[in-house]
Amino acid sequence: EAGVTQSPTHLIKTRGQQVTLRCSPISGHTSVYWYQQALGLGLQFLLWYDEGEERNRGNFPPRFSGRQFPNYSSELNVNALELEDSALYLCASSLVSTRNTEAFFGQGTRLTVV
């Protein structure tokens, strides 16, 4: 069974540009989480989608946004990139019915803003 897949794996953007990151959850999982992990720091919660709806949002500015599609895949959009947005962006999927006890992560997208 395929795990959580994220694309692209790496990208380099210029300050002020916009970027879209993509995530495909494990088949059957309806919940998708997005996290930011800056170098040497813990996971910072960005967004939680379940059944196509945004369930919760972390303490990030509105230029971080996303959506979940009917097939449960998800996109994370970041507008007006800033240097401090450079980080590993992680997507995880789970079943809310399991109380999110088994959240599985993708390998992440490493974003570098120059």
Add this chain to the structure above:
Amino acid sequence: QKEVEQDPGPLSVPEGAIVSLNCTYSNSAFQYFMWYRQYSRKGPELLMYTYSSGNKEDGRFTAQVDKSSKYISLFIRDSQPSDSATYLCAMSGMDSNYQLIWGAGTKLIIKP
């Protein structure tokens, strides 16, 4: 005060030692407790989860939850250099709609 506190380390121990990793938390509504392992530049990997209080064992790993003390632990027996990674705890409960709340992670180094 953070909801979940975890010593960032690094924790350095010799190969073969028993490792104890810990998290404390403040929200008594947490019911589910998870441990993840993250290798450098990779996504976190679920090791195990525990519901409420008690112990759970999986191979060389044992997770303990003490809800009365709001304290959870992960023990690694016969530690190996391949166990060197960052270990993250995560918790969830009904009052947060089971959203995962994370510790900052402890960096573990196993010296050969």
